[in-house]
Amino acid sequence: MEFYIDPNVLHKVTKIDERADVELETPTIFAIYLTMGNYGGVKKMLNDILTKKYILQNGIEFEQFLEYGGPYDLAIVEYTEDGKEKLFSGLAYDIYVNGNIESYFYVENGVKQGQFVEFYRNGNIKLIGNMDKSAAEGYQVEFYENGVKKYESECIAGREMTFKKYDEQGNIIEQKSEPTESDLVYAKRFSSEI
Numbered sequence: 696m697e698f699y700i701d702p703n704v705l706h707k708v709t710k711i712d713e714r715a716d717v718e719l720e721t722p723t724i725f726a727i728y729l730t731m732g733n734y735g736g737v738k739k740m741l742n743d744i745l746t747k748k749y750i751l752q753n754g755i756e757f758e759q760f761l762e763y764g765g766p767y768d769l770a771i772v773e774y775t776e777d778g779k780e781k782l783f784s785g786l787a788y789d790i791y792v793n794g795n796i797e798s799y800f801y802v803e804n805g806v807k808q809g810q811f812v813e814f815y816r817n818g819n820i821k822l823i824g825n826m827d828k829s830a831a832e833g834y835q836v837e838f839y840e841n842g843v844k845k846y847e848s849e850c851i852a853g854r855e856m857t858f859k860k861y862d863e864q865g866n867i868i869e870q871k872s873e874p875t876e877s878d879l880v881y882a883k884r885f886s887s888e889i
Contacts, residue, residue: 744812744820745786750799754786761787769829770805791816800826815840827852839863852885854878 755761755773764772764780771787772780782805789797795818800811807829813822819842824835830853837846843865848858856874859867874882 743810744823745799747796750786750788750796754788754799755783757787757789765805771802771807772805831855851878851882854881856882 757771761771761773761783764770765782771783773783775781783802784804785802786799787802788799791797793816795816796814797816798811798813800807801809803809807826809826811822811824811826812820815821817840819840820838821840822835822837824831825833827833831848831850832852833850835846835848835850836844839845841863843863844861846858846860848855850856855871856878858869858871860869862868
C-alpha cells in the first residue's frame with residue numbers, strides 16, 4: 696500500500712488500494728482527513744489492514760462456525776466434535792452476501808482482543824479500532840463511505856476520553872477535547888498510564 700500526500704490540502708492523505716486479492720469492480724480510492732497528531736497512527740492502522748485472501752485463509756467465519764456462549768453468553772465459542780463449548784482463539788470474520796469482508800477481529804480465549812476492522816459493502820474501510828477484553832481501547836477511527844474521516848476517538852476500557860466528529864467535507868462539527876473528571880476517575884481504574 697502506498698500513501699500520497701496531496702500538497703494542496705495539508706492534512707489530506709489519499710490511499711489507493713490496489714491489492715490484487717481484494718475482488719472489487721474498481722480500485723478503492725478514498726481520502727482520509729487527518730489531524731497532525733494522528734497521521735502516523737492512522738497510516739500504521741491502514742498499513743496493518745489484512746487482505747481478503749489472508750482473512751479467508753487464516754480466519755473463521757463467525758456466522759457459520761462461531762457464536763456467543765459461556766457464562767452470560769458473553770464469550771465467543773466454537774463447538775468440539777462432541778458438542779461442547781470451547782472458548783475460541785484466533786481470527787474471526789463476517790462476510791457480506793456479495794462475498795466482500797464485512798468485518799474481522801481477533802479473539803483470545805473467547806474475548807475480542809486486538810485490531811478490529813469493519814468495511815462497507817463495496818469494500819471501503821468503515822472503521823478501524825483496537826479492543827482490549829472486548830472493549831474499545833486506544834485510538835479508534837471511522838470513515839464515511841467515500842473515505843473521509845467521520846469520527847475519531849481515544850478510549851480507555853470502552854469509554855471515550857476524547858473524540859472528534861467530522862462532516863463529509865472533513866470539517867469538525869463536534870468534539871470533546873479533554874476527558875471529564877469522571878472520565879479520569881474511570882480511567883485510573885483501568886490504566887496505569889493515567
